[in-house]
Amino acid sequence: MERATMQTAGGTRIQQTTGSEGPHYDPYSFEEWTVNRGGNTYVLHLGLAVWYEVNGVRTHQHDEASVENFERAVGLSLDVIQNGYWRARSRCKKCGSSRLEASDGYPGETLYICQKCGQICYCDFNRSAIE
Numbered sequence: 209m210e211r212a213t214m215q216t217a218g219g220t221r222i223q224q225t226t227g228s229e230g231p232h233y234d235p236y237s238f239e240e241w242t243v244n245r246g247g248n249t250y251v252l253h254l255g256l257a258v259w260y261e262v263n264g265v266r267t268h269q270h271d272e273a274s275v276e277n278f279e280r281a282v283g284l285s286l287d288v289i290q291n292g293y294w295r296a297r298s299r300c301k302k303c304g305s306s307r308l309e310a311s312d313g314y315p316g317e318t319l320y321i322c323q324k325c326g327q328i329c330y331c332d333f334n335r336s337a338i339e
């Protein structure tokens with residue numbers, strides 16, 4: 209299992225755990241998000257099974273409801289968490305700085321530019337923004 213943590217500007221702590229579950233002959237990778245916000249701990253587990261836990265108490269809901277309730281509770285969508293997390297872990301390939309800022313490129317395009325050396329590190333293309 210691998211763990212890594214990031215912190216948002218608002219003081220919310222987000223931890224990602226990845227690993228595999230299921231039988232050894234048929235492992236299944238999972239991704240788990242642990243969010244500490246306002247003194248509560250929320251966990252969303254995405255793998256063979258999907259579940260959502262609040263302060264150690266697992267709720268019994270179907271998969272979609274688990275994701276929705278988690279998003280509502282932590283005030284962030286899963287996309288935002290995953291993208292933010294990915295960006296927080298990204299570093300400039302040229303100078304190694306982690307200070308990457310998003311800025312707009314062509315319509316529908318977001319560039320991540322290193323604030324230290326100006327290198328364009330990543331480019332997201334969102335087709336839905338221009339169609």
Ligand SMILES: [Zn+2]
Pocket residue numbers: 300301302303304305322323324325326327
């Ligand atoms: Zn750089």
